[in-house]
Amino acid sequence: MDIKVGIPRALLYYNFYPAWKVFFNELGAKVILSQKTNKKIVDDGVLNTVDEACLPVKVFFGHVINLKDRGVDYIFVPRIVSVEKRRYLCAKFLGLPDLIRASIRDIPPIIDMEIDLYRGYNRNVDREIDRVGMIFTKDMRKIRKAKEAAIIAQNNYEKHLKSGLIPREAIRIMEGAKVVKAPDSGLLKIGLLGHNYNIMDEYINMDIIKKINDFGGTVITADMLKESDIEYGASCYPKDMFWTYGREMLGAGRYMLDSGIVDGVVIVTAFGCGPDSLIKEMVEKEYKRRNTIPILSLTIDEHTGEAGIITRLEAFMDLLRWKEVV
Ligand code: SF4
Known part of the structure; x- marks a missing residue:
């Protein structure tokens, strides 16, 4: 056996x-x-x-x-x-x-x-x-x-x-299933930043990727970027970040901001995470200073309610659409 x-x-x-x-x-x-x-x-x-x-x-x-x-x-x-x-x-x-x-x-x-x-x-x-x-x-x-x-x-x-x-x-x-990606032309591009265990677990984040899709967006994560893009973004900061996934988040966030490949960024962090609170601050600070690409910050914990996430995401997507037409 x-x-x-x-x-x-x-x-x-x-x-x-x-x-x-x-x-x-x-x-x-x-x-x-x-x-x-x-x-x-x-x-x-x-x-x-x-x-x-x-x-x-x-x-x-x-x-x-x-x-x-x-x-x-x-x-x-x-x-x-x-x-x-x-x-x-x-x-x-x-x-x-x-x-x-x-x-x-x-x-x-x-x-x-x-x-x-x-x-x-x-x-x-x-x-x-x-x-x-x-x-x-x-x-x-x-x-x-x-x-x-x-x-x-x-x-x-x-x-x-x-x-x-x-x-x-x-x-x-990889397990042999056929996965067909929906065509994404014309959708808003949303940079989704966060540890994979936060942004990919559909239960703890209330299926954020599906919600972004339902609101007319398609996600770009750090995993989808080239190593050199993350390197570029991370090297824009004076000190090297020694946490692998924190550095990835920081580098991806900065690359998305400088390259303009996204219309908006959503950063998801977990309640009780020391490293994330620092990274989130650093990413947000730069986005707010430049004021070119909107950023939405979501913190999840075991009490996170679906209604709160939907309301904030919906408002954020509306803001991006409004920004596109003005
Ligand atoms: S403290 Fe933060 S980086 Fe460490 S395991 Fe928890 S969520 Fe991940």
Whole structure:
């Protein structure tokens, strides 16, 4: 019988799921994904974390509990230190496996693979992948093959994102589904800034992408921009931002402002997020100083109501349309 590995549909799932899935599948394991975020998942997450935790971490806890209840053999909770050279992720990612073990009772064993690319891809990274691979097989060739397949899957996934797909569309395509993008000519272009776990989780953000589409807009995210565009935007600031995804948000925001590829920008941040409050300030300040492209800032938490988001988005889209005709 296949070993079942649960992967929480939260946090960096939106960035790395295809690689993780292929890696475990190649090792002979079956991947079970937690259900889409729903009220119970959010409530369970809130109940099992401290009040001070940010919303995405609370939601992640809820997804772990969802998997625990589905009889998986392991739950994958990587300890993600860094995903690129000389930059870090926010400290919350480092302690995640320990926090989960300390807070949720009777959970299956956690696979706490450390992902640390701060010094680039090196032998320590390989050793860590091998350590996890050996949970499933002692055949080192099989582990190497799984690793290579995961890298290929990740590269393909990122190509789909660069082509203008959002994560759920790219994941569906990689799983063999046919996804047809609606033509977007004549729509307002909205730069949507935020961590993928905030802007792509339809439940916690009240399906903001669909709402923007319904109001006549099409979204452009940081994932869809070229690396060089983000680099350009980030380099406009005097100091290098050391958080990978904060820098991405900052760089994308500045590139969108300078290039004028969007009609307006919506920035989504989570309540309780220290890094985001700083990034949001920096992005907003520049937009307001230049006063050329309108920006709407939305903060989400577990109590966010749909009516508030609809009202603010609708008014924002009306403003953009009005701006187009004057
Ligand atoms: S960057 Fe912010 S939202 Fe993301 S895990 Fe850290 S504190 Fe939470």
